[in-house]
Amino acid sequence: MKKKIVRIKDIAEKAQTSKGTVDRVLHNRGRVADDVRERILAIIKELNYEPNLIAQSLKSQRAFNLAALIPDPNLDSYWEAPHNGLEKAEKELRQYGVHITKFIFNSHSDTSFIAKAKEVGREHPDGLLIAPIFYKEALPFFKEWADMGIPYVLFNTQIEHVHPLCYIGQDSYRSGSLAAKILRFGLHSPATVLVAHVNEDISNSAHLITKEEGFRDYFKGEKLDGTFKVISKEINFPEEEGPDKQLDEIRKQYPDLGAVYVTNSKAFEVAAYLEKNALNDIKLVGYDLIGPNQQYLNKGIIDFLINQNPLGQGYWGIHQLANYLIFKKEIPAIKFLPLDIITRENLDYYLDPQ
Amino acid sequence: MKKKIVRIKDIAEKAQTSKGTVDRVLHNRGRVADDVRERILAIIKELNYEPNLIAQSLKSQRAFNLAALIPDPNLDSYWEAPHNGLEKAEKELRQYGVHITKFIFNSHSDTSFIAKAKEVGREHPDGLLIAPIFYKEALPFFKEWADMGIPYVLFNTQIEHVHPLCYIGQDSYRSGSLAAKILRFGLHSPATVLVAHVNEDISNSAHLITKEEGFRDYFKGEKLDGTFKVISKEINFPEEEGPDKQLDEIRKQYPDLGAVYVTNSKAFEVAAYLEKNALNDIKLVGYDLIGPNQQYLNKGIIDFLINQNPLGQGYWGIHQLANYLIFKKEIPAIKFLPLDIITRENLDYYLDPQ
DNA sequence: TTAAAAAAAGTGTTCGAGCACGCATTTGGA
């Protein structure tokens, strides 16, 4: 009935040796006779010893300086959530000696990114969390950090062949398919469906392309090619203007426009246009629970949002580093976060999770 | 730059007293002169002291015997998930001395419930997690447990006026509205919408009624009364037979049946019927990711499932007890879990969370 | 054969909070 906690001392007693020796076996600090080692290992297995993390971290007491290289939330409110997420994680992990230094760059300026990335190197953090939105500019730094032995976790943007400790984010392909599924569910008569990449430098954003693939493949897979026509456009405009001109153009060309899928968090821009022109029948799906999106979701102009859980990305990113550095756990190379479907009725539950 | 951890000793030094005294102030163990108490309190606030949970629980080391009063998962696979959830929580909390004893009753037998509930009382656990699916039978026990000073957490079924430490589950009303929203999105031409209570004793299941209310109110709120007609039926049948007869009847009466909302985890029964009769155009929404439901979700016969996160209910239930008993945290009276919308494309992420 | 070196194993202190214990001072009642 009683679950006895196995301590190092128990193992030592059973093996007729001292806890110091057991400790040496556990941490491979050598200087233990082979037969004793074998005996201890066997007993550890037999008693199913699990180190007491509590006592462990109470003792070790060392500081872990983590660095976070992320965009300025003042320039794009999408980045507020990751900030909150890593602050939440920092709070939880402070007890374990975790401290995070933020290196904040301008998401519109590659030089600012490079400057901050250099700074990170100079700081020699124990671990690094990074949103590598500048793909090409980031590449040389990954090599540098690897050489310095700094483990780094990527989030938000998945990059191939750079061997991070872990990538945290969503499966972009699936994400696109999901958006397609939802819109398909709401569409009935033949219609044109628009994939809109709004105000984003597509050349630096491979994941948006992947989303589009997933989206298109869904419609192909459902053998609906005849009924639905998928088109995609990059819609760029200065902030003051809005996308009106481009969308007018598209509607003129495709009068049967039935749905719009916005591949980033800028769905509110399209929503504003739809509202202005009273286009209630055009379905709209986008990403992220930023303020303007929430408003249009509540108005019913945006039908569904897919939550990329940017807060969770920051939170889990830091936790993965801690799991690796402090708790010596195995880290999966990819941690996909759920594709949460959000609508007016369940929005609340995703705003401040847990 | 450095985040200094404030210790009791630091407070003691600043207050020119000993850590023992600070400790007495912190835990209201009296025997401290008023002026000293004031001074210490002020310093605690000033330094923003937060007790080191690690050291705290390392010391205390006392055993917490929790009891879980839940239905047998072998009789209804829905209950597997809560079992897994509380095992997961137990694993995490074993370090803190938590041990869970399960009292498993037959979900179809009130006498079995009563017998197990009595057993719980005899065991005098430190805390109790309970799925009170027998409403009337449970009432006297709540009083008994309260008198014994055993805190209890409810999950799955919300009961009014019994003052649990906390209720864990979903907002049934919202849950119904959400289902309505989804089905509404997929419906176009005028149609009849069926709310199906499948094989459930409705008199003991207030939350199913609440779901139906939420569902109906959504359609009312949207001013769609004219276009959509909401009907509700209790559909009871022996396991071997299936709901075919009842559903045939309903379809005869309402030939324009466009959607079915199953208020519990039995959507697969309706799905089997729809598949058999090739009724591809009838939309179907139900609850819970149990095996049969998953199959029909993958086939596209069930369009969406709402995840009640039964695993999370067990997991969080135990955690709330631990937060209360061990970490002395404030417990909210209600913890609503998110209303997750699940479809084929995002199912994976919800199967084994975190 | 023995001394020195190397290897193996044991000992003791540390981390922060909880709490039992007990000393010192004050208070109260006769």
Added chain:
DNA sequence: TCCAAATGCGTGCTCGAACACTTTTTTTAA
């Protein structure tokens, strides 16, 4: 005035693991 009780508050041990340090044992070389 004197003793006992009550109050105020400091000391020191505890928890489990880590690691430096010490002691013991074994090996090697002279």
